[in-house]
């Protein structure tokens with residue numbers, strides 16, 4: 001947390017957009033570069049800050065890394081690796097899961113990217129490269145790269161979920177996306193499909209996800225984000241077959257960090273030179 005005396009007279013901040021920092025920011029603050037992506041923690045802004053401060057963030061910069069994480073979780077689930085890894089930890093040569101690998105190959109299957117932004121686009125590109133048909137939703141446009149077969153708006157989510165063998169949550173957390181993956185959504189999903197979540201945990205209603213897994217409606221899930229975080233020790237998700245949980249770490253690795261540093265420095269240069277900044281955020285929209 002940056003103290004008020006540190007922030008006195010400060011024009012720009014490169015740091016986390018969190019309530020204590022924003023409460024201590026000077027009235028002269030012109031620019032805040034959130035050294036993170038999600039703006040959901042950037043709460044309690046004054047009307048003056050909403051009106052006058054230019055917000056930028058790290059969006060798109062961890063897209064390639066997180067997309068690889070999502071695909072790694074997907075392939076791990078489809079190939080049954082969690083079961084074999086558990087057997088290996090006990091030095092057990094157990095071939096019995098062989099007959100339970102019902103998901104089959106990714107090639108020819110359909111993947112729905114919910115939130116075709118930085119992470120979503122990178123995930124789509126990789127899935128397409130694996131021979132999957134890719135469809136997606138966005139918030140403000142229907143345009144997308146040519147490797148995405150169809151781009152719909154958010155109100156088409158349930159219809160598109162019914163076509164998908166794999167769904168990836170790559171959404172920012174906004175009022176519209178909070179709890180968007182709920183009972184009705186999981187009911188709309190194809191039986192035997194896989195749910196991946198790398199956006200924000202609060203987009204998923206955890207109890208509804210658990211019910212969908214327990215009923216067998218979902219084949220499996222790969223979760224880098226959960227609600228709540230940390231996931232409580234007694235959550236049934238921990239011990240479910242074909243559920244992979246990583247503790248909000250999918251951005252880890254040197255490549256994302258290098259891009260984040262580069263963009264922060266470039267934005268600092270632009271800010272001093274009075275040039276337009278990169279990675280602008282619409283703070284009212286929330287991403």
Ligand SMILES: NC(=O)c1ccc[n+]([C@@H]2O[C@H](COP(=O)([O-])OP(=O)(O)OC[C@H]3O[C@@H](n4cnc5c(N)ncnc54)[C@H](OP(=O)(O)O)[C@@H]3O)[C@@H](O)[C@H]2O)c1
Nearest residue numbers: 037038059060115116117118119138139140141154172199
């Ligand atoms: N797991 C992690 O460690 C981690 C790391 C980084 C980020 N994240 C999360 O992932 C989110 C996405 O990151 P990003 O870099 O991909 O951000 P981004 O480039 O800003 O992409 C966000 C995308 O979501 C779309 N969107 C917003 N509301 C939507 C809705 N209601 N329905 C469908 N699409 C909607 C936007 O559509 P339009 O383009 O049409 O406006 C945009 O394409 C972040 O906000 C953050 O919360 C998680």
